[in-house]
Amino acid sequence: MSGYNQLCKYSMNDLGGQSGMEGDKVAHRILCIHGPNLNLLGMREPDVYGAVTLEEVDRRLQEYAHARGLELRVFQSNHEGAIIDAIHEAAGWADGLLVNPGAYTHYSYAIRDAIAAVKLPAVEVHLSNIHAREPFRHTSVIAPVCLGQIAGFGWHSYVLGLQALSHHLESAASSRA
Numbered sequence: 001m002s003g004y005n006q007l008c009k010y011s012m013n014d015l016g017g018q019s020g021m022e023g024d025k026v027a028h029r030i031l032c033i034h035g036p037n038l039n040l041l042g043m044r045e046p047d048v049y050g051a052v053t054l055e056e057v058d059r060r061l062q063e064y065a066h067a068r069g070l071e072l073r074v075f076q077s078n079h080e081g082a083i084i085d086a087i088h089e090a091a092g093w094a095d096g097l098l099v100n101p102g103a104y105t106h107y108s109y110a111i112r113d114a115i116a117a118v119k120l121p122a123v124e125v126h127l128s129n130i131h132a133r134e135p136f137r138h139t140s141v142i143a144p145v146c147l148g149q150i151a152g153f154g155w156h157s158y159v160l161g162l163q164a165l166s167h168h169l170e171s172a173a174s175s176r177a
C-alpha cells in the first residue's frame, strides 16, 4: 500500500495545538476521497488542474478542518473497488463524504450505489469545471446521490466542498438537538 492508499494519512492531531472547537471536541468526522489520477496533481495537465500537488491540497483541507474542529481523513485510489471499500468502511465512523471521483464521476454506477447504500451525506467536488469541458464530462452519475457539486475552482473546490458539508452537518445536528 502506498502512503496515499492509507486512511488517516493525516488527522487533526498531526497539526498539533488546539482545535478550533472548545475542549478539542471533534465536531464531525469526514472522509475525503480522491479518485484516479489525482495522485498526479501538480504534474498532470497543470493548465487544467493547476500546479498544486495532492499533498498540498490535503494540507490546505486539514488547515480548514482543524480550524473548524473537524476530523478529516483522506484517501486516494486509482481503483474503483478500493474506493467502494473505503465508502463502506466510512459508514462505520464518518459523518460525511467529500468526493472527487475523477473520471469515475462520469460512469461509475458502482461508486454511485455505494454512496447511496451508506446514506452518508456527500459533496462532489472537481478542480475543473466539468460542464465547460468535453461532452462526456458533462454527466455526473454521482451527483444525484450527493447534496451538491462544486466544480471549477481548482484546489479551492475542495475547501468550498468541505465548508458546504460542514455547514450541512452542523445544521442537521442543531435541528436534531
Ligand code: DQA
Binding pocket: 036, 037, 038, 100, 101, 102, 103, 104, 105, 125, 126, 127, 128, 129, 130, 137
Ligand atoms: C476531475 C474531472 C474529471 O473529468 C477528470 O477525469 C478528473 C478530474 C476534476 O477534478 O476536475 O480526473 O474530477
